[in-house]
Amino acid sequence: MKRPFLLAIYLLLLLYGPFQSQGQQYKRASPAGLKVHKQIPDPVYQPDFPNLNKIPYYHEPRRLAAIQKLEKRGKYKQALPLLERYVQNFGIQNFYKDTHLLWRLGQLYERQGDTEKAKALYRLVLKHHRSDVREVTSHYDSLDKNTTDYYVPLDYYYELVEYRKSIATFKPPRGVYVNMGSAINSDYADYGPTLNDESQRLIYTSKRNVNYQGMETRVNEDLFYSKQNNGFWEEVQSFGKPINSIYNEGSACLSRDGQTLYFARCEAPDGMGNCDLYKATLQADGSWGGITNLGANVNSEAWDSQPTLSRNEDTLYFASDRLGGFGLSDIYFTHKTKGGNWARAQNLGPVVNTRESEVSPFFHPLYQVLYFSSRGQLYNFGDFDIYKTYKVQGHWQEPRNIGPLVNGRGSEYYFTIDAASKNLYYARSEPDDLNNLDLYSFPLPMEAHPLAVTKVEGTLTDSVTQKPLSGIISIIDMDNGVEISSRYIRPDGSFEFDLIDNTRYMILIQSPDFFTIERELSLQQDTSFQVMTTVIDYSIPLVFQNIEFDENQSTIKAGMEPVLDEVALFLIDHPTYRLEIAGHTDGLGNPEFNLSLSQDRANAIKQYIERKLNIPGDRIDAIGYGSQKPLREEKTDEDRRMNRRVEFTIIKPKKNNR
Missing domain, CATH: 1.25.40.10 (Tetratricopeptide repeat domain)
Structure with missing residues (x-):
């Protein structure tokens, strides 16, 4: 027996009550009336290795x-x-x-x-x-396989967004890969951005100072800064002496009060290795002085660079390729002792560090989240990608790739975020030019946001067979009207997103097998729900019973528009599919008039959808059959009502045989 395909079945969406998360929530002081977001994710098991920084090898x-x-x-x-x-x-x-x-x-x-x-x-x-x-x-x-994030490739995702523009108001994620321009970038490598606490001063490293000594060219790394003025970055300025010198300086971070600058200096006479970490103090006259090496507890005989301070400024994280680590370079940390000195540096451990390279750590100024660049983590889009990891109950959680809106096919390093978590700044290179880094900045995507820790999870199943369905799921931030990068639904029909609490979202599910499903969700805590729909059987027409014209009329009524919009939306989501519209009348009246009326009604629907989509007319065929194809013998008014109908036949593209 064939199944009826009514719109109510397509859009059947069961939203179960949200469940309270059992995860720990850290609270911070906030003005009265403001809602406090959950700041850390639920803890996930991580093994403990107390001997890690005590002995090199254990064998019994x-x-x-x-x-x-x-x-x-x-x-x-x-x-x-x-x-x-x-x-x-x-x-x-x-x-x-x-x-x-x-x-x-x-x-x-x-x-x-x-x-x-x-x-x-x-x-x-x-x-x-x-x-x-x-x-x-x-x-x-x-x-x-059923917990992995299956990201939709960006090129294909933007195609989907483009198809929807004519009838959907949702916008794609704003401005990815936005180069900061010639006021900041040069023809040489520019990288290592950091911001002061008010996010009004950008400090970064550049190789633009090139010295020509006869036939030889000497590239010098120096520190530069730019001030923000009315939302624009001013022309860059050099830190000058004594910060910049004949040696290489870079990868700086500034204390919250702006009085202490931590930076790397390479190949200096007082250095202990290739590059060392130093600090400088702001003097009363506005100049920098008191430059000192952080000493043997922090620095090694190898490369030590890229410092970042914890929220309380009592811990300093940095990258090093010293011997005795897990891989080519690792993230290390040192903390201040009661005497105000830096303790012996320790390796951050095997969850963050791998046998490959981990570099450019950045600790968020407000939250317990560490960002870093790696090419050794399990889920990687290019060469180096940027990840974030949360510290929960004393353990660093499994790093999360912050998604394709930041990480592309090239390499991304030196990630930093402004204090308000509105914009990101980082260095990236094109795949064919890995040495020429530029600085990029754009609004912070959801995957990268430190507060995106509230879990939304669900499953998509066929309402008849109860089997999992496939498709693409997008989440739209309703407050900003911006889509979050889309993902394929997992093999078992499940999907999962980490979002920001107390925010309105729209869930959008698309597939060739059913009409697009939309559902608004006001997120206030971890939420679990089930989405059920019915797979389209392309062998039979779709009949929408609430498409009823006035007697002897072919004018589109307002009540029809939501149904026709669903059909239009399906064509947008499936640009290679075609549509056939068939108009039918009952047997009362003149057969020739009924045939003409049914053709007019089919044409009216075709014109409505074409205007809505702004698509070529050859994707839609409109045919009027009059009373030639009744569904049942007309003995009652109900029989005649059933025969007065509009049928939609969706025609799948033919597969190429190769």
């Missing part, structure tokens, strides 16, 4: 032999706590020398049904392995 042959013996005998429950304690003693070298133990521990967790702990261990394996781990990759991908 007897304990390993005992664990192996239990595993061979199939006594997995007894082996699990022993292997767990062994792995907790890991030093940094264990992560690439004993990666197989992380894999075995993850398997034991999975055997006991603890999938989240297992996935955390598998992620560590994939980040730190130095051998063939195709088996681990395949296993992890299978385990994680």
